Amino acid sequence: MPQEELARLQEERLRHTISQALKTPFYRQRFAQLKVDPGKIKTVKDLQRLPFTTKEDLRQGFPFDFLAVPLEEVVRLHSSSGTTGTPTVIYHTAQDLERWTNQVARCLYMVGVRKTDIFQNMMSYGLFTGGLGMHYGAERLGAMTIPIGTGNSKRQIWFLQFFKTTVVHILPSYALLLAQLIKSEGLDPKRDLNLHIMLIGAEPHSEETRKRIEEAFGAKAYNSYGLSEMNGPGVAFECPYQNGMHLWEDYYILEVVDPKTGEPCREGEVGEIVLTTIYRDATPILRYRTRDLASFTAEPCPCGRTHRRISRIQGRSDDMFIFRGVNIFPIQIEKVLMNIPEVGNNYRIVLAREDYRDIMRIEVEIKSELFFGDLQKLERLQERIQAELRSEILVTPEVILVEPGTLPTQEGKAQRVFDHRQM
Amino acid sequence: MAHQISVFAENKPGRIEKITRILAQESINIRAITISSANGFGVIKILVNNPQRAYEVLRTQGIPTYLQEVIAVVMEDKPGSLHSVARVLAENGVNIEDAYGFVVKSGEKAVLVIQVENQPRAQSVLERNGFQLLSDEEIYQS
Numbered sequence: 001m002p003q004e005e006l007a008r009l010q011e012e013r014l015r016h017t018i019s020q021a022l023k024t025p026f027y028r029q030r031f032a033q034l035k036v037d038p039g040k041i042k043t044v045k046d047l048q049r050l051p052f053t054t055k056e057d058l059r060q061g062f063p064f065d066f067l068a069v070p071l072e073e074v075v076r077l078h079s080s081s082g083t084t085g086t087p088t089v090i091y092h093t094a095q096d097l098e099r100w101t102n103q104v105a106r107c108l109y110m111v112g113v114r115k116t117d118i119f120q121n122m123m124s125y126g127l128f129t130g131g132l133g134m135h136y137g138a139e140r141l142g143a144m145t146i147p148i149g150t151g152n153s154k155r156q157i158w159f160l161q162f163f164k165t166t167v168v169h170i171l172p173s174y175a176l177l178l179a180q181l182i183k184s185e186g187l188d189p190k191r192d193l194n195l196h197i198m199l200i201g202a203e204p205h206s207e208e209t210r211k212r213i214e215e216a217f218g219a220k221a222y223n224s225y226g227l228s229e230m231n232g233p234g235v236a237f238e239c240p241y242q243n244g245m246h247l248w249e250d251y252y253i254l255e256v257v258d259p260k261t262g263e264p265c266r267e268g269e270v271g272e273i274v275l276t277t278i279y280r281d282a283t284p285i286l287r288y289r290t291r292d293l294a295s296f297t298a299e300p301c302p303c304g305r306t307h308r309r310i311s312r313i314q315g316r317s318d319d320m321f322i323f324r325g326v327n328i329f330p331i332q333i334e335k336v337l338m339n340i341p342e343v344g345n346n347y348r349i350v351l352a353r354e355d356y357r358d359i360m361r362i363e364v365e366i367k368s369e370l371f372f373g374d375l376q377k378l379e380r381l382q383e384r385i386q387a388e389l390r391s392e393i394l395v396t397p398e399v400i401l402v403e404p405g406t407l408p409t410q411e412g413k414a415q416r417v418f419d420h421r422q423m
Numbered sequence: 424m425a426h427q428i429s430v431f432a433e434n435k436p437g438r439i440e441k442i443t444r445i446l447a448q449e450s451i452n453i454r455a456i457t458i459s460s461a462n463g464f465g466v467i468k469i470l471v472n473n474p475q476r477a478y479e480v481l482r483t484q485g486i487p488t489y490l491q492e493v494i495a496v497v498m499e500d501k502p503g504s505l506h507s508v509a510r511v512l513a514e515n516g517v518n519i520e521d522a523y524g525f526v527v528k529s530g531e532k533a534v535l536v537i538q539v540e541n542q543p544r545a546q547s548v549l550e551r552n553g554f555q556l557l558s559d560e561e562i563y564q565s
Contacts, residue, residue, distance in 0.1 A: 373429025373489035375466045401464050405485045
């Protein structure tokens with residue numbers, strides 16, 4: 001779709017969304033307080049005059065303050081885990097789900113998933129949107145869908161082999177772990193499996209991690225971006241060129257803002273992604289602060305799609321940690337480690353305070369195949385990791401080399417940072 | 424030619440216990456062991472009766488292990504023996520990277536294990552000068 005047409009469609013859908021928002025207690029009250037005439041919000045520029053909606057707003061609006069349709073029209077709800085307080089809840093009408101399904105199907109079709117594929121969905125089903133969201137998109141395309149969910153690696157491997165699965169949806173950290181487990185069963189993930197497409201998401205990860213996954217499985221791995229507040233998976237997705245994720249601008253209005261000032265970022269500048277739903281009736285959300293950090297580009301993509309692209313997620317404004325006054329994102333450390341061939345796939349960042357001094361300890365598994373019995377080589381490796389980390393994060397961490405397989409592994413989202421500092 | 428296995432281990436309690444337990448379970452006999460450690464980790468070098476088997480069992484347990492050739496020189500257990508080996512190597516410009524030794528029979532026979540950069544050259548230098556070099560089997564028969 002040409003960009004002007006896309007812009008017209010956005011404005012038409014935005015106006016509808018504003019009228020939906022006015023049906024919710026939260027936005028009705030907000031418009032009244034601001035003394036803004038909602039009828040005047042017609043363009044993306046007008047929208048930018050409105051305040052942001054935050055995760056905290058969604059929590060305080062629990063359970064029904066963001067609901068724009070009668071409850072009987074709602075056919076499903078999804079909810080965040082609520083581990084850090086009141087959950088946030090997103091409601092969907094039948095039509096909302098239909099649209100989301102088409103949105104996901106579009107992503108899958110874009111990377112080559114077809115009716116003939118066997119799709120093993122290794123994401124959690126339930127309140128979390130990753131499992132069900134991708135599930136319906138794959139069914140829409142007619143692919144045989146295996147709703148296996150997370151965990152139970154032995155069973156996963158059995159299904160992969162027995163049904164000659166061609167496409168998986170998987171957490172990047174679990175993909176690396178699974179490759180090891182497949183090898184320890186005496187199988188070669190490249191030769192003995194039939195995988196050709198891997199959809200990886202729900203965790204920010206680096207380009208180096210993607211390369212390792214692709215190498216381990218001999219398949220293409222595509223980055224998927226989504227969050228439950230904006231439906232779930234499929235908000236933005238990589239095309240076959242694997243150079244940024246197309247954010248579907250017929251479903252959302254994209255802004256990238258400076259997380260401190262809220263001012264718009266320039267093209268290419270990293271900031272916080274802010275999204276407005278424009279194709280959802282039950283739970284309209286205006287200018288949602290996702291806390292995900294990325295940049296956007298309006299450069300034409302060789303694939304021909306006109307939806308602007310966002311970079312891979314550089315971190316979350318809330319997973320950043322401060323060490324000796326320096327802001328550090330775990331993904332910066334991952335990028336360095338995964339680029340060093342002697343480093344294994346698992347690592348851990350431990351922060352501690354010892355004798356009133358902050359210590360950052362990076363525990364790194366070495367690769368068995370690249371151990372040649374040489375102490376000096378290991379010392380040099382240790383120094384090299386340390387030097388490369390220092391040039392990336394500007395502080396010097398301690399680097400601990402550990403035996404492969406000794407760091408705890410998780411079948412769910414990987415926890416990498418362990419902060420034991422007492423504040 | 425003799426073989427030695429090298430094992431990567433973190434510098435923390437229980438690592439040698441684990442490695443020796445695995446070897447004991449396989450009835451592998453240890454003739455000599457040496458440990459060098461650096462910043463938080465170390466490399467354990469072990470001379471065993473069945474290096475290939477030891478290498479395989481440790482690898483399947485996921486322990487980073489490396490199998491390599493070393494030179495095992497027979498010496499008399501008396502003052503000056505080690506010096507005569509070292510002198511021959513020095514005179515021929517062979518640099519010793521790592522070495523350790525053990526006594527086979529007190530007052531009679533000892534073995535010096537050396538790692539050098541150019542293994543075949545060191546071997547021929549020693550043999551030319553009349554030293555006896557041991558194979559894996561001979562280390563255990565001696």
